[in-house]
Amino acid sequence: MAVIPSLQRDLFQTVKRAFLRALAVPGAMLFLAAVCVAYARFVEPHWLRVKRVSLSPAPTVRLIHVSDIHFAGDARHLERVTRVINRLDADMVCFTGDLIEEAVFLDGALQILSEFNKPLYGVPGNHDRWALRSFERVREAFRGTGGEWMTDNPVMVPSERVALLTLACAGERTPRGYKRILLEHHPDAARQTHGETFDLILAGHTHGGQVRIPFVHRQVLPFDLEEFDKGLSRTPAGPLYVNPGIGTFYLNMRFRCRPEITLIEL
Numbered sequence: 590m591a592v593i594p595s596l597q598r599d600l601f602q603t604v605k606r607a608f609l610r611a612l613a614v615p616g617a618m619l620f621l622a623a624v625c626v627a628y629a630r631f632v633e634p635h636w637l638r639v640k641r642v643s644l645s646p647a648p649t650v651r652l653i654h655v656s657d658i659h660f661a662g663d664a665r666h667l668e669r670v671t672r673v674i675n676r677l678d679a680d681m682v683c684f685t686g687d688l689i690e691e692a693v694f695l696d697g698a699l700q701i702l703s704e705f706n707k708p709l710y711g712v713p714g715n716h717d718r719w720a721l722r723s724f725e726r727v728r729e730a731f732r733g734t735g736g737e738w739m740t741d742n743p744v745m746v747p748s749e750r751v752a753l754l755t756l757a758c759a760g761e762r763t764p765r766g767y768k769r770i771l772l773e774h775h776p777d778a779a780r781q782t783h784g785e786t787f788d789l790i791l792a793g794h795t796h797g798g799q800v801r802i803p804f805v806h807r808q809v810l811p812f813d814l815e816e817f818d819k820g821l822s823r824t825p826a827g828p829l830y831v832n833p834g835i836g837t838f839y840l841n842m843r844f845r846c847r848p849e850i851t852l853i854e855l
């Protein structure tokens with residue numbers, strides 16, 4: 590008579606094993622997703638990368654390119670960026686926009702940037718234009734480092750024989766032997782130079798996709814920028830480097846797209 594309970598026990602064990610087996614794969618996937626989200630939220634946004642790019646066998650200029658800081662009060666992160674930049678051997682720092690999203694964070698951002706030990710040159714991004722009525726204080730801070738804030742004004746740097754330009758002044762004549770560098774926030778600038786060519790075009794804006802989920806990340810990039818998502822591209826107007834940015838926008842996360850300081854030899 591003990592046969593029936595024993596059969597029931599076997600059946601229960603069989604069902605239990607099948608149930609656990611069925612849960613194993615989705616459970617492991619859920620765990621992996623949770624680990625990836627935690628990594629994207631707490632590790633990668635602060636995990637700075639210094640990328641070196643050489644565009645000339647005999648460089649005359651070494652510049653640091655940073656972009657899309659999106660400072661929102663994370664002073665430790667921006668101070669770390671500043672320390673890394675100050676340790677690098679370079680002639681200047683070029684910033685391609687989106688310092689802040691809200692005016693209330695401007696003072697904090699400028700206070701940290703004023704610690705740069707190299708001249709800082711920069712152009713506004715779309716968020717800077719939306720957040721600020723005037724760039725006067727930004728200009729003052731950039732000049733304080735020995736650099737300049739550019740909107741439509743070309744800047745000649747005789748010590749490095751470099752001409753820094755924006756689209757608004759791309760046709761400006763530059764002294765013989767000067768390297769022409771275009772600073773713009775939007776990478777699409779490389780398609781809008783009206784025949785002008787440059788030794789280097791620097792841009793940001795894309796954040797490199799910021800959260801690069803395999804096979805999906807291209808869909809979260811700003812529209813029509815797929816060919817210039819991040820890194821170096823050759824364009825008819827000259828070599829274009831798109832920096833994936835220092836900060837984050839919308840989602841405070843980065844995945845497979847670390848914040849980057851780029852050291853470019855030209």
Ligand SMILES: [Fe+2]
Pocket residue numbers: 657659686687714716794795796834838
């Ligand atoms: Fe941005």
